[in-house]
Amino acid sequence: MPDLGSAYDPQKIEEKWQKRWAEARVFESEADPSKSKYYVLEMLPYPSGTLHMGHMRNYTIGDVVARVKRMRGFNVMHPMGWDAFGLPAENAAIKNNTHPREWTNKNIAEFQRALRRFGFSYDWRREISTCEPEYYRWNQWFFLRMLERGLAYRKKSRVNWCPKCCTVLANEQVVNGGYCWRHEDTLVESREIEQWFLKTTAYADQLLDDLKQLEGGWPERVILMQRNWIGKSQGAKVKFVVADVAGAEPIEVLTTRIDTIYGATAVILAPGHPLLPKLLEGSPARAEADAKLAKMHQASVKTEDLATMEKEGLFTGRYAVNPFSGEKIPIWVGNFVLMEYGTGAIMAVPAHDQRDLEFCRKYGLPVRVVVEPLEGEPLIEEKMTAAFDEHHQGKLVNSGPYNGLSPEQAIAKMATFAEQKGFGRAETIFRLKDWGISRQRYWGTPIPVVYCLKDGMVAVPDKDLPVLLPPNPKLTGMGESPLASTPEFVNTTCPKCGGPARRETDTMDTFVDSSWYFYRYCDPHNDKGPYDSAKAAYWFPIDQYIGGITHAILHLLYSRFWCKVMRDLGLIKHNEPAARLFTQGMVQKGGVAMSKSRGNVVGAEDMAQKYGADTGRLYTLFAAPPEKDLEWSEESIEGSWRFLNRVYRLVERHAGGVRGQKNGSIDAATATAREKTLLRKVHQTLRRVTQDFETRWHFNSAIALIMELTNVIYLQEPLEKAVRPEVRGEVLELLTLMLAPMTPHLAEELWEMLGHTGGLWKASWPAFDEALTREDEVEIPVQVNGRLRGRVKAAVGTGGDEVEKQAQADSMIAPHLAGKSIVKRIFVPDKLLNLVVA
């Protein structure tokens, strides 16, 4: 630590106050309906090794909020726990030949120590760890409730498969656009396997509609991202009859643009479409089909890869009949059409959809314009390189009886017509899919289901929960999933008939753990249920949830889904888990997010070792406003360290002279000029800092204001000469209180130095004195034609006429007015005068 010749010793102070807080149980709270509650929560961390700056930033913001709310008199719940299941523990276990539990617990211990070191005000009695049976038992319990209600089901679904590892890969393990992370020469294949899903789509409408309830409390962009993710649109399903293939079912396509159906020049099927074998039977395309289809199947399952890969197609040799025009159009297979989405078949309208255009250009299929722009150049089919898809500014052409209609009108009419004729109908389409929760991994919650030869799939009864993970798995990262290769886990008896049965060997996605953990905090040791409803009713909804923008969609959407399911189970009454959400920006290094794989992680504890927790906390808050990304640089932390030393020396110097002096109402009328300057500055600062804490959370500018205040006090030194002790006391106490939420250890120490024995944790947030904030005189900038030409001084509240008179008399401004007449005057009292001259 740099020696600044000061007595400020953060290591000593921080240890001292952390001990006192713990002894006084300052951060522990209980549900108490007679008190107004405040539930502030930061997203629980995955304990991945060391606490890095992203965590540190998240928890500092949350801690400031928790401490401010305590000072405001709320009964604050501020818990912390561990998202302890997941892939990295399993990878580490494979690599180091340890048990995932060992690795995880070691990391948790390290994380916990680091968090305690920073003085975050958690109620540690509520700590949870999602990998403990007492927690994951309730994941299983919820799963069974969803199974009973048809919200959990199995279906075939595609996974990434490495033929060398003979195992399922996570998307993260697919690298370089489709290769295995451990075998970089091996292309990942996609395989279909039977997997468990939760029916998020059953709540699609509610998930969308209830976003309205979150307006004002959640960032607009998060609401927007969720809305787009759910992706509700009005579309239609239309059946195309297959020509010349006996017994072939019609192909049902899904489209949001039925109005463009006269422009369809092909029908394109997903490579896995069930009708495909029948179409290819006896077709000239038969010969080349197998190889091509196999290649299409080999693609990664990542959306981003699907969206950017080269479009590949295969002509089936068959034709379909457009039910509107009667036209025969070719049936193709396309690698960009997904079986999982819609009906697994689309109609290609190249003139009005970019992907279709690219596909048709590649394979020489015709382009036909059926919507002309209302304004501008008409479209030329042969030359189009960009599809015209702006349906708000077009009218239909080449569309038989629908010519001249707007796309909106045509969509409605054509859907009705299709329905009347029985070959189609209007349909609401969601982009949202059901949530695939199956993982072929060890380190997760076992899915509580068994398969019996006689009774088929049987749910594990509640009384047999939890289904425990086997203690000694064989973890190799190769071959079948770890649970499947553990006979003592797999082999069991059927709960119904008692005969031999096999356990389900998939574990649950870790997003299950994080979807409801915040309810468990209310009642962390309940062994009768996930939590007590009365306790949840008191604490919920979360008043302020704080976490990374990176969780804007998945975690928050799954949590919202889980909340609605729990409501329908009768556990709670509210619709949404978090009333307010704050998304902090990322901490970056070298322009990208910190991550272990990039090797650019900056540990938070080093900072506390060097400068103390308070300097670290302050600097994290000062470096940028919390919602913005922050490029990490340690160079300027010295400034925060110097500032805290400045404050410490200031209070140290004057504490003796003010101790025991009554502070209370200060008579402004008898105050000296220097006293007035100080009192005005401190109350103005308090007003703005209060606003920043309450509304904008721009802690960086709040700190800047407090720094400015400190500079002003320094310039008034020596204070004891012209400033009465009670004024000095008032100024220093307010300074201390304003810092308290951000640098709590230092503030406690200063508070004690100023003569308070009770502990600052009992103090309230101070109120500013409006009368003391008032300025006597202001400087008003004067513009001529919008350009700054000078400034005039005037008493607060001076009228426009008077200010204009002064401006005209001002030697700087007058030349710009000479010989011209004022045609307009814009006057903002105490702020600005703009004279428009001609």
Next chain:
RNA sequence: GCCCGGGUGGCGGAAUGGCAGACGCUGAGGACUUAAAAUCCUCCGGGGAUUUUUCCUCAUGUGGGUUCGACUCCCACCCCGGGCACCA
């Protein structure tokens, strides 16, 4: 590719329709000191004029627009970041 953000001095950032660059870092100068560190004080966007005091002008990714007035609002473009359903 799709969805969502961001772009202001050497650097982090302030100003959300009203004096662009608060506050801090870095740098320069001064005071204190035998000296250094620490501390305290002053200066610090570019160009030009006046060289004491100021004034003019350019400047908030690029190009347009709205307005008395735009970092702020609108349109188009460029660049950077995040998410894209098995990382969490």
